[in-house]
Amino acid sequence: MKFMMSFVLILGFSLIASAGQKSTTTEKTKFGGEITQSEVTTLEKVVSDYKTYKGKVVTLEATPKKVCQKSGCWMVLQDGDQMVRTLFKDYGFSVPAHIVGKKVRVQGQMEQKKISAATLRHFMKDEGRKMADIQKVKTGAVKFQFIADAVEIL
Numbered sequence: 001m002k003f004m005m006s007f008v009l010i011l012g013f014s015l016i017a018s019a020g021q022k023s024t025t026t027e028k029t030k031f032g033g034e035i036t037q038s039e040v041t042t043l044e045k046v047v048s049d050y051k052t053y054k055g056k057v058v059t060l061e062a063t064p065k066k067v068c069q070k071s072g073c074w075m076v077l078q079d080g081d082q083m084v085r086t087l088f089k090d091y092g093f094s095v096p097a098h099i100v101g102k103k104v105r106v107q108g109q110m111e112q113k114k115i116s117a118a119t120l121r122h123f124m125k126d127e128g129r130k131m132a133d134i135q136k137v138k139t140g141a142v143k144f145q146f147i148a149d150a151v152e153i154l
Helices: 002-019 043-048 117-127 131-135
Strands: 029-032 058-067 074-079 082-088 104-115 141-153
Touching: 043 058, 043 074, 043 082, 082 104, 117 131
Parallel strands: 082 141
Antiparallel strands: 029 141, 058 074, 058 104, 074 082, 104 141
């Protein structure tokens, strides 16, 4: 009986001691909604065949090259030579700046949109670009952008 009580006490103390420790397993970090599509499409394919993908929800895997340093409200994804600014649906979530260089999976829709000069300058300011370069932007541009409703760090 003494052995059993000692065993229970040791087990109890072990569980209490380990409760504050972080798990050694790596879990994916998720932002926004859930990624529901398992089929992954390349960024290059969606951009080059935009008419096919326009208005359709797609899942991409890419690497963030830039993230808004102020609030994480956008990121620039790169897959090979293709890069696209990614915004988050309805500004409903943001991502941490430290994910630059990490692989992510995103789900959402690609759109082609005219971006105003003011918005382009705003993005450049958020990127930390030089004021002289920002002031050179006088006109808008038509650009692809991805509107993500879910982001998952892989």
